[in-house]
Amino acid sequence: MSLDAVxxxxxxxxxxxxxxxIERAKFPMNSPTYQQSKPCVGFCGSLIRFFVSETESLQAxxxxxxxxxxxxxxxxxxxxxxxxxxxxxxVLHPAAASINVNNKIWDIYFKQLLPLFTVPGDDGNYASTAxxxxxxxxxxxxxxxxxxxxxxxxxxxAPHEYEPAxxxxxxxxxxxxxxxxxxxxxxKKRVEKxxxxxxxxxxLDTTNSTESKGKCKIDPLLVSRLYDEWIMPLTKFVxxxxxxxxxx
Amino acid sequence: MSLDAVxxxxxxxxxxxxxxxIERAKFPMNSPTYQQSKPCVGFCGSLIRFFVSETESLQAxxxxxxxxxxxxxxxxxxxxxxxxxxxxxxVLHPAAASINVNNKIWDIYFKQLLPLFTVPGDDGNYASTAxxxxxxxxxxxxxxxxxxxxxxxxxxxAPHEYEPAxxxxxxxxxxxxxxxxxxxxxxKKRVEKxxxxxxxxxxLDTTNSTESKGKCKIDPLLVSRLYDEWIMPLTKFVxxxxxxxxxx
Numbered sequence: 215m216s217l218d219a220v221x222x223x224x225x226x227x228x229x230x231x232x233x234x235x236i237e238r239a240k241f242p243m244n245s246p247t248y249q250q251s252k253p254c255v256g257f258c259g260s261l262i263r264f265f266v267s268e269t270e271s272l273q274a275x276x277x278x279x280x281x282x283x284x285x286x287x288x289x290x291x292x293x294x295x296x297x298x299x300x301x302x303x304x305v306l307h308p309a310a311a312s313i314n315v316n317n318k319i320w321d322i323y324f325k326q327l328l329p330l331f332t333v334p335g336d337d338g339n340y341a342s343t344a345x346x347x348x349x350x351x352x353x354x355x356x357x358x359x360x361x362x363x364x365x366x367x368x369x370x371x372a373p374h375e376y377e378p379a380x381x382x383x384x385x386x387x388x389x390x391x392x393x394x395x396x397x398x399x400x401x402k403k404r405v406e407k408x409x410x411x412x413x414x415x416x417x418l419d420t421t422n423s424t425e426s427k428g429k430c431k432i433d434p435l436l437v438s439r440l441y442d443e444w445i446m447p448l449t450k451f452v453x454x455x456x457x458x459x460x461x462x
Numbered sequence: 463m464s465l466d467a468v469x470x471x472x473x474x475x476x477x478x479x480x481x482x483x484i485e486r487a488k489f490p491m492n493s494p495t496y497q498q499s500k501p502c503v504g505f506c507g508s509l510i511r512f513f514v515s516e517t518e519s520l521q522a523x524x525x526x527x528x529x530x531x532x533x534x535x536x537x538x539x540x541x542x543x544x545x546x547x548x549x550x551x552x553v554l555h556p557a558a559a560s561i562n563v564n565n566k567i568w569d570i571y572f573k574q575l576l577p578l579f580t581v582p583g584d585d586g587n588y589a590s591t592a593x594x595x596x597x598x599x600x601x602x603x604x605x606x607x608x609x610x611x612x613x614x615x616x617x618x619x620a621p622h623e624y625e626p627a628x629x630x631x632x633x634x635x636x637x638x639x640x641x642x643x644x645x646x647x648x649x650k651k652r653v654e655k656x657x658x659x660x661x662x663x664x665x666l667d668t669t670n671s672t673e674s675k676g677k678c679k680i681d682p683l684l685v686s687r688l689y690d691e692w693i694m695p696l697t698k699f700v701x702x703x704x705x706x707x708x709x710x
Contacts, residue, residue: 226488229484229664229679230485230488233481233484233485233660236477236481237478237481240474240478246545246546246548249546251546255544256523256544257523257544261524261545261546264523264524264544265520265524268520268523269517269520272513272516272517272520273589273593275504275505275512275516276509276512276513276588276589276592277586277588277589278589278590278593280586281586281587281590284590296503296504296505296512297494297509297588297589298494298497298499298509298588300494300584300586300588301586302586336548338525338528338529338548338549338550339529340524340525340545340546340548341521341524341525341526341545342526342529342532344524345521345526349597400666403666404664404665404666407664407666408664411659411660411662411664412481412659412660414659416477416652416655416656416659417652418648418651418652418655431477
Protein backbone atom coordinates (compact mmCIF):
# COMPACT_ATOMS: atom_id res chain seq x y z
CA MET A 215 0.00 0.00 0.00
CA SER A 216 1.94 3.00 -1.31
CA LEU A 217 0.89 6.55 -2.08
CA ASP A 218 1.26 5.70 -5.79
CA ALA A 219 -1.09 2.72 -5.50
CA VAL A 220 -3.63 4.85 -3.64
CA UNK A 221 -3.43 7.57 -6.29
CA UNK A 222 -3.82 5.05 -9.09
CA UNK A 223 -6.92 3.61 -7.44
CA UNK A 224 -8.44 7.08 -6.95
CA UNK A 225 -7.86 7.91 -10.62
CA UNK A 226 -9.36 4.61 -11.77
CA UNK A 227 -12.37 5.16 -9.52
CA UNK A 228 -13.04 8.45 -11.33
CA UNK A 229 -13.74 6.47 -14.50
CA UNK A 230 -16.17 4.23 -12.64
CA UNK A 231 -18.02 7.23 -11.21
CA UNK A 232 -18.28 8.94 -14.60
CA UNK A 233 -19.45 5.73 -16.31
CA UNK A 234 -22.09 5.14 -13.64
CA UNK A 235 -23.44 8.71 -13.89
CA ILE A 236 -23.62 8.47 -17.69
CA GLU A 237 -25.53 5.19 -17.34
CA ARG A 238 -28.00 6.67 -14.86
CA ALA A 239 -28.53 9.68 -17.14
CA LYS A 240 -29.83 7.26 -19.79
CA PHE A 241 -33.09 7.13 -17.82
CA PRO A 242 -35.29 10.11 -16.98
CA MET A 243 -35.93 11.01 -13.35
CA ASN A 244 -38.46 8.17 -12.92
CA SER A 245 -39.78 9.59 -9.69
CA PRO A 246 -42.04 6.60 -8.76
CA THR A 247 -38.74 4.88 -7.86
CA TYR A 248 -38.37 7.33 -4.97
CA GLN A 249 -41.92 7.86 -3.75
CA GLN A 250 -43.28 6.24 -0.60
CA SER A 251 -45.59 3.39 -1.53
CA LYS A 252 -48.85 3.51 0.38
CA PRO A 253 -50.07 1.07 1.47
CA CYS A 254 -47.09 -1.26 1.89
CA VAL A 255 -47.02 -3.62 -1.11
CA GLY A 256 -44.59 -6.40 -0.22
CA PHE A 257 -42.31 -3.66 1.09
CA CYS A 258 -42.82 -0.42 2.98
CA GLY A 259 -41.32 2.92 2.00
CA SER A 260 -39.81 3.71 -1.38
CA LEU A 261 -38.80 1.23 -4.07
CA ILE A 262 -35.23 2.55 -3.96
CA ARG A 263 -34.87 1.82 -0.23
CA PHE A 264 -36.29 -1.65 -0.66
CA PHE A 265 -34.07 -2.27 -3.69
CA VAL A 266 -30.83 -1.01 -2.14
CA SER A 267 -31.28 -2.70 1.23
CA GLU A 268 -32.24 -6.04 -0.34
CA THR A 269 -29.38 -5.87 -2.87
CA GLU A 270 -26.93 -5.07 -0.11
CA SER A 271 -28.19 -8.01 1.88
CA LEU A 272 -27.61 -10.31 -1.09
CA GLN A 273 -24.19 -8.76 -1.82
CA ALA A 274 -23.26 -9.24 1.85
CA UNK A 275 -23.97 -12.98 1.41
CA UNK A 276 -21.69 -12.84 -1.65
CA UNK A 277 -18.97 -11.33 0.56
CA UNK A 278 -18.94 -7.71 -0.62
CA UNK A 279 -18.40 -6.18 2.81
CA UNK A 280 -15.47 -8.45 3.67
CA UNK A 281 -13.43 -5.91 1.70
CA UNK A 282 -12.69 -2.89 3.95
CA UNK A 283 -13.10 -0.62 0.87
CA UNK A 284 -16.85 -1.34 0.83
CA UNK A 285 -19.47 0.25 3.08
CA UNK A 286 -23.18 -0.54 3.09
CA UNK A 287 -25.92 2.10 3.04
CA UNK A 288 -28.02 -0.11 5.33
CA UNK A 289 -25.32 -1.78 7.42
CA UNK A 290 -27.58 -3.00 10.24
CA UNK A 291 -28.51 -6.68 10.23
CA UNK A 292 -26.51 -7.63 7.13
CA UNK A 293 -26.27 -11.41 6.79
CA UNK A 294 -22.84 -13.09 7.05
CA UNK A 295 -20.79 -13.90 3.95
CA UNK A 296 -21.31 -17.30 2.30
CA UNK A 297 -18.61 -16.63 -0.31
CA UNK A 298 -15.29 -18.48 -0.56
CA UNK A 299 -13.09 -17.00 2.18
CA UNK A 300 -10.39 -14.47 1.25
CA UNK A 301 -8.07 -12.60 3.59
CA UNK A 302 -7.74 -8.92 2.78
CA UNK A 303 -4.41 -7.54 4.02
CA UNK A 304 -4.98 -5.58 7.27
CA VAL A 305 -3.91 -2.09 6.17
CA LEU A 306 -6.18 0.15 8.22
CA HIS A 307 -6.47 0.93 11.92
CA PRO A 308 -9.57 -0.88 13.28
CA ALA A 309 -11.21 2.52 13.87
CA ALA A 310 -11.92 2.71 10.13
CA ALA A 311 -14.70 0.15 10.55
CA SER A 312 -16.77 2.64 12.52
CA ILE A 313 -16.58 5.42 9.91
CA ASN A 314 -19.57 5.44 7.55
CA VAL A 315 -20.81 8.62 5.87
CA ASN A 316 -23.28 6.86 3.58
CA ASN A 317 -26.24 8.66 5.17
CA LYS A 318 -24.78 11.94 3.93
CA ILE A 319 -24.00 10.46 0.51
CA TRP A 320 -27.57 9.15 0.22
CA ASP A 321 -29.05 12.57 0.97
CA ILE A 322 -26.71 14.43 -1.37
CA TYR A 323 -27.23 11.96 -4.20
CA PHE A 324 -31.02 11.91 -4.14
CA LYS A 325 -31.77 15.44 -3.01
CA GLN A 326 -29.11 17.45 -4.81
CA LEU A 327 -27.26 15.51 -7.48
CA LEU A 328 -29.93 13.39 -9.18
CA PRO A 329 -32.25 16.26 -10.19
CA LEU A 330 -29.24 18.02 -11.74
CA PHE A 331 -28.19 15.28 -14.14
CA THR A 332 -31.44 13.56 -15.11
CA VAL A 333 -34.18 14.91 -17.34
CA PRO A 334 -37.76 14.99 -16.03
CA GLY A 335 -39.95 12.12 -17.15
CA ASP A 336 -41.10 8.58 -16.47
CA ASP A 337 -40.28 5.67 -18.78
CA GLY A 338 -41.32 2.94 -16.33
CA ASN A 339 -37.83 1.43 -15.96
CA TYR A 340 -37.83 1.69 -12.18
CA ALA A 341 -35.78 -1.44 -11.52
CA SER A 342 -33.07 -0.48 -14.02
CA THR A 343 -33.14 3.03 -12.62
CA ALA A 344 -32.69 1.76 -9.06
CA UNK A 345 -29.92 -0.54 -10.22
CA UNK A 346 -28.12 2.38 -11.93
CA UNK A 347 -28.59 4.50 -8.81
CA UNK A 348 -26.99 1.78 -6.72
CA UNK A 349 -24.01 1.63 -9.09
CA UNK A 350 -23.56 5.40 -8.69
CA UNK A 351 -23.99 5.25 -4.91
CA UNK A 352 -21.52 2.38 -4.53
CA UNK A 353 -18.92 4.07 -6.75
CA UNK A 354 -19.20 7.39 -4.91
CA UNK A 355 -19.24 5.70 -1.49
CA UNK A 356 -16.13 3.63 -2.31
CA UNK A 357 -14.32 6.76 -3.49
CA UNK A 358 -15.20 8.75 -0.39
CA UNK A 359 -14.42 5.98 2.12
CA UNK A 360 -11.15 5.41 0.32
CA UNK A 361 -10.22 8.44 2.41
CA UNK A 362 -9.32 5.90 5.11
CA UNK A 363 -6.57 4.48 2.91
CA UNK A 364 -5.43 7.94 1.80
CA UNK A 365 -5.14 9.02 5.44
CA UNK A 366 -3.34 5.84 6.48
CA UNK A 367 -0.74 6.19 3.71
CA UNK A 368 -0.19 9.87 4.44
CA UNK A 369 0.15 9.12 8.15
CA UNK A 370 2.68 6.35 7.59
CA UNK A 371 4.64 8.61 5.26
CA ALA A 372 5.08 11.33 7.91
CA PRO A 373 3.65 10.34 11.31
CA HIS A 374 5.53 13.17 13.08
CA GLU A 375 3.58 15.71 11.00
CA TYR A 376 0.20 14.34 12.05
CA GLU A 377 0.77 13.19 15.63
CA PRO A 378 0.61 16.62 17.36
CA ALA A 379 -2.72 17.48 15.70
CA UNK A 380 -4.09 13.99 16.46
CA UNK A 381 -3.09 14.20 20.13
CA UNK A 382 -4.66 17.65 20.33
CA UNK A 383 -7.75 16.26 18.48
CA UNK A 384 -7.47 19.35 16.31
CA UNK A 385 -9.76 18.87 13.30
CA UNK A 386 -8.83 22.17 11.68
CA UNK A 387 -5.11 21.48 11.84
CA UNK A 388 -5.65 18.01 10.34
CA UNK A 389 -7.85 19.45 7.58
CA UNK A 390 -5.10 21.93 6.75
CA UNK A 391 -2.48 19.20 6.60
CA UNK A 392 -4.68 17.20 4.22
CA UNK A 393 -5.63 20.00 1.85
CA UNK A 394 -3.68 20.61 -1.34
CA UNK A 395 -5.59 23.09 -3.45
CA UNK A 396 -3.47 22.62 -6.56
CA UNK A 397 -4.14 18.87 -6.49
CA UNK A 398 -7.87 19.42 -6.00
CA UNK A 399 -7.98 21.79 -8.97
CA UNK A 400 -6.24 19.16 -11.10
CA UNK A 401 -8.70 16.47 -10.04
CA LYS A 402 -11.66 18.72 -10.91
CA LYS A 403 -10.20 19.41 -14.36
CA ARG A 404 -9.44 15.76 -14.96
CA VAL A 405 -12.94 14.49 -14.08
CA GLU A 406 -14.44 17.23 -16.26
CA LYS A 407 -12.28 16.02 -19.14
CA UNK A 408 -13.27 12.41 -18.45
CA UNK A 409 -16.98 13.30 -18.55
CA UNK A 410 -16.37 15.03 -21.88
CA UNK A 411 -14.49 12.09 -23.37
CA UNK A 412 -16.61 9.23 -21.98
CA UNK A 413 -19.89 11.06 -22.55
CA UNK A 414 -19.32 12.03 -26.17
CA UNK A 415 -21.24 10.63 -29.13
CA UNK A 416 -18.64 8.50 -30.92
CA UNK A 417 -19.09 8.55 -34.67
CA LEU A 418 -17.01 7.07 -37.49
CA ASP A 419 -17.72 10.16 -39.49
CA THR A 420 -14.69 12.33 -38.71
CA THR A 421 -16.01 15.31 -40.67
CA ASN A 422 -18.73 16.17 -38.20
CA SER A 423 -16.71 15.39 -35.09
CA THR A 424 -16.81 19.06 -34.12
CA GLU A 425 -20.59 19.02 -34.40
CA SER A 426 -20.96 16.00 -32.13
CA LYS A 427 -18.48 17.43 -29.65
CA GLY A 428 -21.23 19.74 -28.46
CA LYS A 429 -23.40 16.85 -27.29
CA CYS A 430 -22.43 15.13 -24.08
CA LYS A 431 -24.42 12.51 -22.18
CA ILE A 432 -23.66 14.27 -18.91
CA ASP A 433 -22.67 17.85 -18.18
CA PRO A 434 -18.88 17.80 -17.57
CA LEU A 435 -19.11 20.82 -15.28
CA LEU A 436 -21.53 18.92 -13.10
CA VAL A 437 -19.00 16.13 -12.54
CA SER A 438 -16.39 18.71 -11.64
CA ARG A 439 -18.87 20.25 -9.21
CA LEU A 440 -19.72 16.83 -7.73
CA TYR A 441 -16.04 16.43 -6.87
CA ASP A 442 -15.61 20.00 -5.69
CA GLU A 443 -18.64 20.30 -3.45
CA TRP A 444 -19.26 16.75 -2.28
CA ILE A 445 -16.72 14.03 -3.06
CA MET A 446 -13.51 15.81 -2.07
CA PRO A 447 -14.90 17.49 1.08
CA LEU A 448 -16.44 14.20 2.26
CA THR A 449 -13.22 12.30 1.50
CA LYS A 450 -11.34 14.79 3.64
CA PHE A 451 -13.99 14.46 6.35
CA VAL A 452 -13.37 10.67 6.33
CA UNK A 453 -9.61 11.26 6.45
CA UNK A 454 -9.93 13.56 9.47
CA UNK A 455 -12.27 11.13 11.26
CA UNK A 456 -9.80 8.34 10.64
CA UNK A 457 -6.75 10.28 11.76
CA UNK A 458 -8.48 11.48 14.95
CA UNK A 459 -8.69 7.80 15.97
CA UNK A 460 -5.41 6.68 14.42
CA UNK A 461 -3.50 6.66 17.72
CA UNK A 462 -6.29 5.09 19.84
CA MET B 463 -41.16 2.98 -32.69
CA SER B 464 -39.28 3.95 -35.86
CA LEU B 465 -36.17 2.53 -37.48
CA ASP B 466 -34.32 5.67 -36.37
CA ALA B 467 -35.34 5.17 -32.72
CA VAL B 468 -34.25 1.52 -32.89
CA UNK B 469 -30.89 2.48 -34.39
CA UNK B 470 -30.34 5.16 -31.77
CA UNK B 471 -31.05 2.67 -28.99
CA UNK B 472 -28.65 0.12 -30.50
CA UNK B 473 -25.90 2.74 -30.71
CA UNK B 474 -26.48 3.87 -27.13
CA UNK B 475 -26.43 0.26 -25.96
CA UNK B 476 -22.93 -0.09 -27.44
CA UNK B 477 -21.68 2.46 -24.90
CA UNK B 478 -23.28 0.50 -22.06
CA UNK B 479 -21.67 -2.73 -23.22
CA UNK B 480 -18.22 -1.14 -23.54
CA UNK B 481 -18.51 0.55 -20.13
CA UNK B 482 -19.57 -2.71 -18.48
CA UNK B 483 -16.69 -4.68 -20.02
CA ILE B 484 -14.18 -2.02 -18.92
CA GLU B 485 -15.61 -2.21 -15.40
CA ARG B 486 -15.38 -6.00 -15.28
CA ALA B 487 -11.77 -5.84 -16.57
CA LYS B 488 -10.89 -3.86 -13.42
CA PHE B 489 -10.95 -7.16 -11.54
CA PRO B 490 -8.81 -10.20 -12.32
CA MET B 491 -10.44 -13.48 -13.30
CA ASN B 492 -11.40 -14.24 -9.65
CA SER B 493 -12.19 -17.86 -10.44
CA PRO B 494 -13.66 -18.74 -6.99
CA THR B 495 -16.70 -16.75 -8.21
CA TYR B 496 -17.34 -19.48 -10.78
CA GLN B 497 -16.37 -22.69 -9.02
CA GLN B 498 -18.91 -25.12 -7.63
CA SER B 499 -19.04 -24.80 -3.86
CA LYS B 500 -18.92 -28.20 -2.15
CA PRO B 501 -20.60 -28.76 0.20
CA CYS B 502 -23.54 -26.39 -0.25
CA VAL B 503 -22.95 -23.34 1.97
CA GLY B 504 -26.25 -21.46 2.12
CA PHE B 505 -26.45 -22.02 -1.63
CA CYS B 506 -25.56 -24.88 -3.97
CA GLY B 507 -23.51 -24.52 -7.13
CA SER B 508 -21.35 -21.52 -8.02
CA LEU B 509 -21.46 -18.11 -6.38
CA ILE B 510 -22.21 -16.51 -9.76
CA ARG B 511 -25.34 -18.65 -10.28
CA PHE B 512 -26.55 -17.90 -6.77
CA PHE B 513 -25.80 -14.21 -7.22
CA VAL B 514 -27.44 -13.79 -10.63
CA SER B 515 -30.57 -15.82 -9.84
CA GLU B 516 -31.11 -14.05 -6.50
CA THR B 517 -30.49 -10.60 -8.03
CA GLU B 518 -32.90 -11.36 -10.85
CA SER B 519 -35.49 -12.44 -8.34
CA LEU B 520 -35.12 -9.13 -6.49
CA GLN B 521 -35.12 -7.12 -9.73
CA ALA B 522 -38.29 -8.95 -10.80
CA UNK B 523 -39.95 -7.69 -7.60
CA UNK B 524 -38.75 -4.21 -8.60
CA UNK B 525 -40.46 -4.68 -11.96
CA UNK B 526 -37.49 -5.19 -14.29
CA UNK B 527 -39.13 -7.84 -16.46
CA UNK B 528 -42.28 -5.82 -17.02
CA UNK B 529 -40.29 -4.15 -19.79
CA UNK B 530 -40.28 -6.41 -22.90
CA UNK B 531 -36.66 -5.35 -23.56
CA UNK B 532 -35.52 -7.32 -20.49
CA UNK B 533 -34.97 -11.07 -20.32
CA UNK B 534 -33.90 -13.03 -17.25
CA UNK B 535 -31.13 -15.63 -17.24
CA UNK B 536 -33.14 -17.70 -14.75
CA UNK B 537 -36.70 -16.92 -15.84
CA UNK B 538 -38.39 -19.81 -14.03
CA UNK B 539 -40.22 -19.00 -10.79
CA UNK B 540 -39.53 -15.25 -10.84
CA UNK B 541 -41.70 -13.45 -8.27
CA UNK B 542 -44.31 -10.93 -9.47
CA UNK B 543 -43.56 -7.21 -9.63
CA UNK B 544 -44.28 -5.10 -6.56
CA UNK B 545 -43.24 -1.87 -8.30
CA UNK B 546 -45.56 1.00 -9.22
CA UNK B 547 -47.45 -0.16 -12.33
CA UNK B 548 -46.43 1.17 -15.74
CA UNK B 549 -47.83 0.24 -19.12
CA UNK B 550 -45.20 -0.36 -21.77
CA UNK B 551 -46.60 0.26 -25.27
CA UNK B 552 -47.38 -3.09 -26.93
CA VAL B 553 -44.98 -2.97 -29.88
CA LEU B 554 -44.08 -6.61 -30.35
CA HIS B 555 -45.99 -9.67 -31.49
CA PRO B 556 -46.72 -11.83 -28.39
CA ALA B 557 -44.39 -14.51 -29.79
CA ALA B 558 -41.44 -12.37 -28.66
CA ALA B 559 -42.12 -13.39 -25.06
CA SER B 560 -41.07 -16.97 -25.84
CA ILE B 561 -37.68 -16.05 -27.36
CA ASN B 562 -34.84 -16.21 -24.85
CA VAL B 563 -31.25 -16.97 -25.89
CA ASN B 564 -29.72 -16.19 -22.50
CA ASN B 565 -28.47 -19.77 -22.09
CA LYS B 566 -26.27 -19.23 -25.13
CA ILE B 567 -25.17 -15.80 -23.91
CA TRP B 568 -24.28 -17.26 -20.49
CA ASP B 569 -22.09 -19.97 -22.06
CA ILE B 570 -20.34 -17.61 -24.47
CA TYR B 571 -19.72 -15.00 -21.79
CA PHE B 572 -18.21 -17.32 -19.19
CA LYS B 573 -16.52 -19.90 -21.41
CA GLN B 574 -15.22 -17.75 -24.24
CA LEU B 575 -15.34 -14.03 -23.57
CA LEU B 576 -14.37 -13.67 -19.91
CA PRO B 577 -10.97 -15.42 -20.14
CA LEU B 578 -10.10 -13.17 -23.09
CA PHE B 579 -10.56 -9.83 -21.37
CA THR B 580 -9.59 -10.47 -17.75
CA VAL B 581 -6.11 -11.07 -16.38
CA PRO B 582 -5.48 -14.19 -14.28
CA GLY B 583 -5.52 -13.65 -10.53
CA ASP B 584 -7.65 -13.50 -7.41
CA ASP B 585 -8.17 -10.29 -5.41
CA GLY B 586 -11.06 -11.63 -3.33
CA ASN B 587 -13.67 -9.21 -4.70
CA TYR B 588 -16.08 -11.97 -5.67
CA ALA B 589 -19.28 -10.03 -4.99
CA SER B 590 -18.14 -6.99 -6.99
CA THR B 591 -16.93 -9.33 -9.72
CA ALA B 592 -20.30 -11.09 -9.88
CA UNK B 593 -22.06 -7.73 -9.89
CA UNK B 594 -19.89 -6.54 -12.80
CA UNK B 595 -20.52 -9.82 -14.64
CA UNK B 596 -24.26 -9.31 -14.24
CA UNK B 597 -23.99 -5.77 -15.66
CA UNK B 598 -22.16 -7.18 -18.70
CA UNK B 599 -24.64 -10.04 -19.12
CA UNK B 600 -27.66 -7.76 -18.84
CA UNK B 601 -26.23 -5.24 -21.33
CA UNK B 602 -25.34 -7.95 -23.86
CA UNK B 603 -28.68 -9.73 -23.37
CA UNK B 604 -30.68 -6.53 -23.83
CA UNK B 605 -28.73 -5.76 -27.02
CA UNK B 606 -29.28 -9.21 -28.47
CA UNK B 607 -32.97 -9.48 -27.59
CA UNK B 608 -33.45 -6.02 -29.03
CA UNK B 609 -33.43 -8.05 -32.24
CA UNK B 610 -37.17 -8.47 -31.63
CA UNK B 611 -37.70 -4.72 -32.03
CA UNK B 612 -35.33 -4.54 -34.99
CA UNK B 613 -37.26 -7.32 -36.74
CA UNK B 614 -40.65 -5.78 -35.94
CA UNK B 615 -39.65 -2.40 -37.35
CA UNK B 616 -38.13 -3.95 -40.47
CA UNK B 617 -41.25 -6.08 -40.96
CA UNK B 618 -43.61 -3.11 -40.60
CA UNK B 619 -41.48 -1.15 -43.04
CA ALA B 620 -41.80 -3.74 -45.81
CA PRO B 621 -44.14 -6.63 -44.86
CA HIS B 622 -44.39 -7.79 -48.49
CA GLU B 623 -40.64 -8.47 -48.52
CA TYR B 624 -40.77 -10.74 -45.48
CA GLU B 625 -44.12 -12.49 -45.80
CA PRO B 626 -43.17 -15.06 -48.47
CA ALA B 627 -40.13 -16.24 -46.49
CA UNK B 628 -42.19 -16.31 -43.26
CA UNK B 629 -44.98 -18.35 -44.86
CA UNK B 630 -42.37 -20.75 -46.26
CA UNK B 631 -40.69 -20.79 -42.80
CA UNK B 632 -37.44 -20.25 -44.71
CA UNK B 633 -34.74 -19.34 -42.20
CA UNK B 634 -32.03 -18.87 -44.81
CA UNK B 635 -34.09 -16.47 -46.86
CA UNK B 636 -34.95 -14.45 -43.75
CA UNK B 637 -31.31 -14.37 -42.68
CA UNK B 638 -30.38 -13.04 -46.13
CA UNK B 639 -33.03 -10.34 -45.95
CA UNK B 640 -31.69 -9.25 -42.55
CA UNK B 641 -28.00 -9.19 -43.38
CA UNK B 642 -26.28 -5.99 -44.46
CA UNK B 643 -22.56 -6.58 -44.47
CA UNK B 644 -21.61 -2.94 -44.92
CA UNK B 645 -23.64 -1.99 -41.84
CA UNK B 646 -22.08 -4.81 -39.81
CA UNK B 647 -18.57 -3.67 -40.76
CA UNK B 648 -19.44 -0.15 -39.66
CA UNK B 649 -20.77 -1.37 -36.31
CA LYS B 650 -17.58 -3.37 -35.70
CA LYS B 651 -15.42 -0.34 -36.45
CA ARG B 652 -17.54 1.92 -34.27
CA VAL B 653 -17.46 -0.33 -31.19
CA GLU B 654 -13.70 -0.74 -31.64
CA LYS B 655 -13.37 3.04 -31.65
CA UNK B 656 -15.60 3.30 -28.59
CA UNK B 657 -13.46 0.80 -26.68
CA UNK B 658 -10.38 2.85 -27.59
CA UNK B 659 -11.95 6.15 -26.49
CA UNK B 660 -13.74 4.95 -23.34
CA UNK B 661 -10.86 2.69 -22.27
CA UNK B 662 -8.06 5.22 -22.58
CA UNK B 663 -6.11 6.67 -19.66
CA UNK B 664 -7.28 10.28 -19.56
CA UNK B 665 -4.53 12.64 -18.49
CA LEU B 666 -4.38 16.43 -18.28
CA ASP B 667 -0.84 16.27 -19.56
CA THR B 668 -1.30 16.74 -23.31
CA THR B 669 2.38 16.20 -24.09
CA ASN B 670 2.33 12.48 -23.36
CA SER B 671 -1.06 11.80 -24.85
CA THR B 672 0.59 9.68 -27.54
CA GLU B 673 2.29 7.62 -24.87
CA SER B 674 -0.92 6.93 -22.99
CA LYS B 675 -2.76 6.16 -26.21
CA GLY B 676 -1.04 2.80 -26.21
CA LYS B 677 -2.69 1.75 -22.95
CA CYS B 678 -6.30 0.71 -23.08
CA LYS B 679 -8.35 -0.87 -20.31
CA ILE B 680 -9.82 -3.36 -22.74
CA ASP B 681 -8.57 -4.61 -26.11
CA PRO B 682 -10.62 -2.71 -28.75
CA LEU B 683 -10.24 -5.59 -31.21
CA LEU B 684 -11.87 -7.89 -28.67
CA VAL B 685 -14.98 -5.70 -28.55
CA SER B 686 -15.12 -5.72 -32.34
CA ARG B 687 -14.80 -9.52 -32.23
CA LEU B 688 -17.52 -9.78 -29.57
CA TYR B 689 -19.88 -8.02 -31.96
CA ASP B 690 -18.71 -9.92 -35.02
CA GLU B 691 -18.78 -13.45 -33.63
CA TRP B 692 -21.47 -13.30 -30.97
CA ILE B 693 -23.63 -10.21 -30.61
CA MET B 694 -24.56 -9.63 -34.25
CA PRO B 695 -25.12 -13.32 -35.14
CA LEU B 696 -27.26 -13.86 -32.03
CA THR B 697 -29.24 -10.68 -32.72
CA LYS B 698 -29.96 -11.98 -36.21
CA PHE B 699 -30.91 -15.35 -34.74
CA VAL B 700 -33.44 -13.56 -32.50
CA UNK B 701 -34.73 -11.59 -35.48
CA UNK B 702 -35.25 -14.75 -37.51
CA UNK B 703 -36.97 -16.54 -34.59
CA UNK B 704 -39.25 -13.55 -34.18
CA UNK B 705 -40.11 -13.23 -37.85
CA UNK B 706 -40.83 -16.95 -38.19
CA UNK B 707 -43.67 -16.44 -35.67
CA UNK B 708 -44.67 -12.93 -36.79
CA UNK B 709 -47.73 -14.10 -38.75
CA UNK B 710 -48.95 -16.68 -36.20
